[in-house]
Amino acid sequence: MIKSQDIKKGVCIRMDGKLYFCIDFLHVKPGKGNTIMRTTLKDVVSGRVLEKRFNIGESLEDVRVERRPYQYLYQEGEDFLFMNQETFDQVPIARDLITGVEYMKEGDVVTVVSDASTETILYAEMPIKVVLKIDYTEPGLRGDTATNTLKDATLETGAKIRVPLFIETGELVEVDTRDGSYQNRVKA
The missing domain is CATH 2.40.50.140 (Nucleic acid-binding proteins)
Incomplete structure (x- = not known):
């Protein structure tokens, strides 16, 4: 058991039979009344995010x-x-x-x-950023680096992402695994 004032980012608690990770918290001391903890919790299973307030000193079931x-x-x-x-x-x-x-x-x-x-x-x-090889993309034109135009590309894992026009088949690129966005070209 932990007290509500001990909640920090990354702490996991069990509430209503579900597991939640704290992704944000704030101690709030209103002009009158008791101090409260305002937290943002993320459901481990569904990924749903909810705002929850706890009174200071309230006992919570923590999960190691x-x-x-x-x-x-x-x-x-x-x-x-x-x-x-x-x-x-x-x-x-x-x-x-x-x-x-x-x-x-x-x-x-x-x-x-x-x-x-x-x-x-x-x-x-997965790690936030991974390096993957481009399996296929339409050929790019030399000098197409000035615009922000993107084209489709298929990665070695089969996933499809959008890359700049100058990226060629066989090149290595860094990809953000959270949203599948192209980050930059990686030299081999």
């Missing part, structure tokens, strides 16, 4: 979470098989629990967040 590196091995049906980097145990994780799954390739290391008390996997997240 562990973050461990897992290496992606291969896909088996709808599940993706990962290997724990410390114990070498292999664990299947469902597609909907992995953020940025369309940019994941074999051998990538992801962070798996699990409930330490029950060993239940809450979710897996």
Whole structure:
């Protein structure tokens, strides 16, 4: 159990049978009345964000979470098989629990967040930026660097993104896994 004033970013609490991560908090001391904690919580399962107020001193059930590196091995049906980097145990994780799954390739290391008390996997997240090879894109024209015009490109994972006109097939690009946006070209 933790007190409401101990809530910080990244703390996981159990409320109404659901798990929530704190993504923002603020101590509020109104002119009169008691001090409150205004928090922004994100549901671990659905991803829904909600605003919640707690009185100072209110007891909350905290959940101890562990973050461990897992290496992606291969896909088996709808599940993706990962290997724990410390114990070498292999664990299947469902597609909907992995953020940025369309940019994941074999051998990538992801962070798996699990409930330490029950060993239940809450979710897996890709690194924010990954380097991938362009499998196919329309040929670009030399000197097309002055405009912000974008064209479609297919990555080695099969995902489709928008890239600038000067990007060619076979080049390496950095991609943001949160929204699939092109970041920059990477020299090999």
